[in-house]
Every structure is written in structure tokens, then in C-alpha cells.
Amino acid sequence: MKRNFNDDISTPEKFVITLELVPGREFSGRTTDSIKEISNQAFVDGRISAVSITDNPGGNPALSPDVLGRDILDKGMDVIVHFTCRDANRMGLESRALQLAHMGLKNILALTGDYSGQGFGGRGTPVFDFDSVILTSMLNDLNRRLIKVGHDSVFVTGCAISPFKYTEAESWIQYKKLERKIEEGASFAITQLGYDIDKYEELLFFMRDKELEVPTLASLYHLGRGAARVMNGGKVPGVHVSSDLFNTIEKQWDIPEEGRAAAIERTARLGVVLKGIGYKGIHLGGIHGSFAVVERILDRMEAIEHNWQEYRADFQEDKKDRFYLYHKDMDPKQKIPAKDPITLNLSESCHYLFLRAAHDLFFDKAASLAPMYKKLSSSLDKTKRSWMLKRFVEDPFKKIVLSCEGCGDCGIQHVGFLCPESGCPKHTRNGACGGSKDGYCEVNTDKLCVWVRAYKRMKKYGETDKLTAEYVPPRLWELKDTSSWVNFHLDRDHQRESK
Ligand code: SF4
Numbered sequence: 001m002k003r004n005f006n007d008d009i010s011t012p013e014k015f016v017i018t019l020e021l022v023p024g025r026e027f028s029g030r031t032t033d034s035i036k037e038i039s040n041q042a043f044v045d046g047r048i049s050a051v052s053i054t055d056n057p058g059g060n061p062a063l064s065p066d067v068l069g070r071d072i073l074d075k076g077m078d079v080i081v082h083f084t085c086r087d088a089n090r091m092g093l094e095s096r097a098l099q100l101a102h103m104g105l106k107n108i109l110a111l112t113g114d115y116s117g118q119g120f121g122g123r124g125t126p127v128f129d130f131d132s133v134i135l136t137s138m139l140n141d142l143n144r145r146l147i148k149v150g151h152d153s154v155f156v157t158g159c160a161i162s163p164f165k166y167t168e169a170e171s172w173i174q175y176k177k178l179e180r181k182i183e184e185g186a187s188f189a190i191t192q193l194g195y196d197i198d199k200y201e202e203l204l205f206f207m208r209d210k211e212l213e214v215p216t217l218a219s220l221y222h223l224g225r226g227a228a229r230v231m232n233g234g235k236v237p238g239v240h241v242s243s244d245l246f247n248t249i250e251k252q253w254d255i256p257e258e259g260r261a262a263a264i265e266r267t268a269r270l271g272v273v274l275k276g277i278g279y280k281g282i283h284l285g286g287i288h289g290s291f292a293v294v295e296r297i298l299d300r301m302e303a304i305e306h307n308w309q310e311y312r313a314d315f316q317e318d319k320k321d322r323f324y325l326y327h328k329d330m331d332p333k334q335k336i337p338a339k340d341p342i343t344l345n346l347s348e349s350c351h352y353l354f355l356r357a358a359h360d361l362f363f364d365k366a367a368s369l370a371p372m373y374k375k376l377s378s379s380l381d382k383t384k385r386s387w388m389l390k391r392f393v394e395d396p397f398k399k400i401v402l403s404c405e406g407c408g409d410c411g412i413q414h415v416g417f418l419c420p421e422s423g424c425p426k427h428t429r430n431g432a433c434g435g436s437k438d439g440y441c442e443v444n445t446d447k448l449c450v451w452v453r454a455y456k457r458m459k460k461y462g463e464t465d466k467l468t469a470e471y472v473p474p475r476l477w478e479l480k481d482t483s484s485w486v487n488f489h490l491d492r493d494h495q496r497e498s499k
Pocket residue numbers: 423424425426427428431432433434435436440441442443444448449450451
């Protein structure tokens with residue numbers, strides 16, 4: 001019988017296991033053959049609900065998960081296609097979604113995606129017309145449209161969440177973003193990879209606390225020495241492998257046989273602990289070449305799962321100088337108060353207060369002067385002079401204050417009065433991507449993530465509730481190089497849109 005991932009995650013008593021497979025830069029050959037072979041064997045084994053196939057991982061070109069997924073689906077195994085926002089604009093994304101629907105590939109993991117890597121001739125353009133929240137919303141909208149014309153619901157959309165953030169700002173933003181993703185239609189979640197059981201558990205507590213009832217799979221990885229080195233070095237965005245763990249693995253691999261056996265044991269132990277603490281399933285990566293290692297991990301899990309509490313301590317990390325949302329005993333009713341006092345330098349404070357005051361004065365449609373601004377905007381627009389306002393007042397001011405790129409559809413009010421276009425290489429509008437580390441940007445590693453800056457500003461003034469409080473739609477490209485001030489008052493920008 002064919003596998004059905006959606007049925008499995010919807011079955012209350014079922015513990016779901018999925019495998020993450022990574023295509024190579026080839027249309028056929030060793031990696032492609034081995035992915036197909038692993039998928040076939042996973043189907044025969046019967047314990048795997050779906051294989052998930054990455055989408056140009058690391059931002060580098062690889063065989064599309066769509067075509068590979070189709071081949072695998074034909075053999076009976078269900079597939080989760082990773083779907084990122086990096087390589088196509090909204091037309092490309094929607095077209096790809098229609099193509100997937102046509103091919104029968106329904107399970108989608110909606111991701112913002114890693115930043116662009118290396119393609120022919122060098123680094124490619126990072127598109128990021130959408131972020132993962134907007135992509136989820138688009139897929140949900142497409143489902144509604146397809147149902148309206150008589151199709152069954154097409155997409156089962158999932159989202160990623162990285163609980164392995166150790167500053168208050170990053171943790172807070174990741175969790176808020178998860179709420180937005182679920183609101184926009186994500187019906188399952190998969191965590192990033194980490195080896196910190198308190199963080200894995202923190203996510204479950206948060207979801208229970210907020211009544212976010214979507215089945216959640218925890219990522220784990222069959223971790224060899226090479227992968228541990230790369231992950232510990234921070235080269236895989238959002239993944240957490242501590243130095244202690246890396247050093248242990250290094251030692252174990254002095255004798256390769258021991259290293260291999262320890263990798264299987266570690267993966268099985270983490271698997272049973274994750275099952276024990278309440279995850280709906282596991283999402284297993286690091287499987288290359290053969291399904292045999294998966295069999296050994298799953299067999300071992302079956303043998304030791306009754307003792308799962310014994311292994312919990314293996315994955316407990318030193319909490320010193322790290323932010324955790326809940327107290328040590330993980331009682332969700334006792335949130336840890338912010339340990340780090342929010343430090344906001346004078347220029348950040350002044351920048352925020354100044355722009356907030358200007359926004360309240362000029363860009364509040366409920367304010368008493370709003371009708372006058374509207375009249376003025378209308379008059380400038382009718383006489384085709386709004387470009388003068390833009391060129392001689394708006395541009396010089398916003399370039400200095402915000403490094404404005406002139407998109408004409410200003411979104412600074414959603415990001416603590418920082419620009420999501422110039423300030424974030426992925427142009428995220430609904431919360432940070434999962435790639436920040438210790439507060440710093442995944443791409444511009446010497447700069448704080450724009451969302452961390454926004455959080456600090458709003459925390460200082462007691463306004464964090466306003467940050468990522470609601471869905472922010474995509475920017476309107478038709479407004480590029482026009483006056484965002486006029487567009488706002490004439491109800492042309494993204495804020496006029498009702499979803
Ligand atoms: S600024 Fe933040 S959200 Fe944007 S790419 Fe960098 S880490 Fe990701």
C-alpha cells in the first residue's frame with residue numbers, strides 16, 4: 001500500500017518517521033541512484049512515512065526535488081518537497097506550486113531558504129520576493145482557489161522552526177514567527193537540528209502554552225565527524241552542534257568503527273528521548289549511500305525506547321549564559337525572566353524614537369491631520385508632481401536614515417522602524433529567518449540581524465507585542481521608484497490590502 005504522510009501525521013497514535021535526502025549537482029548518477037534506492041528500501045521497510053527532498057541546499061544548484069519526488073512517488077513512497085523562496089519570484093513560486101499539484105506532489109515544506117550559493121559564473125541573485133510566512137499564505141490561498149473550482153484540497157504545507165536560539169531576541173522572534181506560519185496555514189512543523197534536549201522541549205512547551213496544535217517532527221541526524229565539524233563551525237544555518245559534542249565525536253572517530261557505532265547509538269538515543277518527551281515523530285537526516293543505517297537506528301530505537309529517560313542526560317547542555325524560555329524544571333508557567341538587560345545604545349534609541357514619532361505624526365490614518373495629508377498626496381499625484389516630493393525630500397531623508405532602496409511600499413513600521421529591504425538580505429517581513437547566530441545575521445555575519453535590533457528597540461520601550469503581531473503581506477513591486485509617502489496616503493501600498 002502506498003505511504004500517505006498526511007494520514008500518518010493525522011493519526012493520533014502514530015509515531016511518524018521521515019527521511020531527509022539531499023540531491024546532488026547531477027541529473028543522474030551515484031547520488032540520484034542512491035536517493036531512489038534508499039526511498040525504495042524505506043518503502044519496503046514500512047516504518048518511514050515519507051522522504052523529504054531538499055531544494056538547492058546551501059543555495060547551490062542541485063537536481064530538483066520535484067522531478068526526483070515524482071519518480072519516488074511512482075514507487076509508492078510519499079514525498080515532502082522542500083520549497084524555498086530564494087530562486088524565484090512570486091510568479092515562479094506559484095507556477096512551481098501548480099506544477100507540483102499537477103505532478104501529485106502535495107506535501108510541501110515551505111521555507112525562506114538559505115542564502116544564494118555558487119552557480120554558473122559565481123553567486124546568483126537572491127530573489128526572496130516572499131518569506132516563508134508569505135509562501136505559506138500563498139499555498140493556502142491556492143488551496144482555497146482550487147477547492148472553489150472543484151478540486152480537493154491540494155497542498156499539505158509544513159513549516160520549519162529553529163528552537164536552537166540562545167538569545168532572548170532570536171528565541172522570541174522564532175516562536176512568534178511560528179505562530180504566524182500556523183495562522184497562515186502550516187499544518188505540520190519540522191524543527192531544525194540541535195542536540196540540546198531542553199531547547200527541543202522548550203518548543204513543545206511553547207506550542208502547548210499557545211495551543212498550537214500541529215504535529216511536530218524533531219530533526220535528528222546521523223552525525224559523522226565531517227558533518228559535526230561543519231555544523232559546529234556554524235556553516236549550516238540554524239543548526240546547533242556544541243563544541244563538547246564535536247570533541248566527543250572527534251575522539252570516537254579515532255577508531256572509525258567506534259565512531260560509526262557511536263553515531264548510530266547517539267541517533268537512536270536522541271530519537272527515543274524525542275519520542276518520550278512528546279514529539280509526533282522524527283525527521284532523520286545524514287543518510288547517504290544506503291538504507292541499512294536507518295534500519296539499524298530504528299531497530300535500536302525499538303530496543304531501548306522503554307528506557308528513554310535514561311538517555312535524556314546525554315543531550316543536556318550547559319545552560320550558562322544562554323536564554324531559555326522556561327525555568328530549569330521546564331515548567332511552562334514559570335518563564336525565565338530576561339537575563340540580559342536590554343542594552344540599546346543612544347543612536348539606536350534616538351533613531352527609533354525619532355522615526356516612531358514621525359510615523360505617529362505623518363502616517364497614522366486615524367490621526368486628525370490624516371485627511372490633509374491625503375488631500376496633499378492626491379493633489380501631487382493628479383498634477384504628476386509626486387516624483388518631486390520623492391526626489392527632493394523623501395529620498396534624501398530616507399537614504400540617510402534608513403539606507404532606503406526606494407521600493408515605494410514602505411515596511412519599516414513592521415520591523416521596529418528598520419528597513420526589511422536594505423536591512424535584511426532575505427527581505428523578511430514576518431520575522432527572522434532561522435539562520436541568525438548569537439544575534440548576528442546569517443549572511444552579513446558582522447551585523448546584528450535586523451529583527452534582533454528591532455526586538456531590542458521594542459523591548460526597551462515595552463512594545464514587543466507589536467512586533468510580528470500580525471501577517472505582513474508581500475511588497476507591491478508596481479510601486480518601485482514611486483513615493484511611499486503618497487502611496488500610503490492614497491491607499492496604494494501593502495497596507496491597503498485586505499487578505
Ligand atoms: S537580517 Fe536576520 S532575517 Fe535577515 S537574512 Fe540576516 S539573519 Fe536572516
